[in-house]
Amino acid sequence: MQTATDLAYAREIPTVPINGPFVSLLPVSMEGLQEFHEYSILPQFYAHLEYPPFETIDESQRYLEALIHRSYAPEAQYWFVCLSESNKVVGTFGLHNLDIRRASVEMGYGISPAYWGRGIFTTAARMVVYYAFEHLSIHRITAKTSARNLASIRGLEKLGFETEGVMRNFYRTYKGEWFDAVLLSKLKVDE
DSSP: OOOOOTTTTSSSSOOEEEESSSSEEEEEGGGHHHHHHHHHTTGGTTTTTTSSOOOSSSHHHHHHHHHHHHHTTTTOEEEEEETTTOEEEEEEEEEEEEEETTTTTEEEEOOOOGGGTTHHHHHHHHHHIIIIISOOOOOOEEEEEEEOOHHHHHHHHTOOOEEEEEEEEEOOOTSSSSSEEEEEEGGGOOO
């Protein structure tokens, strides 16, 4: 098992699948492009994001290529959230902004609106939190979400994340509208 100190000397957060009975987390790859694109064009997916929906598969491909590239950096790893039965891609989860000295990392995520309310976020988030605490020896996980995204806030709180504060006018939509973010965190000692 690697520790946060060991990661200082590692090339990257290990690129490994994380398997569960309901969903699996598979390292992002171009193999999931078509299914990634299916929800990347849905306007409701962007209700709490800064960016407009993708319109073409080329836009989805460029974004996915960026996630894959970031996954080769030492401070990030992104996974597709896949249904275990079919391997259908229904979202992404990531750990990024790894801070070795502080043993902290930020968690980011997005689930297809077609799969909201089915427990997929909760299941995948538990798997990522467990992986970060138990396999990477992370001490602190943070997550930022739109202050208007009450479902995301409630989902994180259900997992034991606590609100640390509001980041005023942190996000800016592509239309120029500013909106607040909520910063939440979970410590390993909270487990």
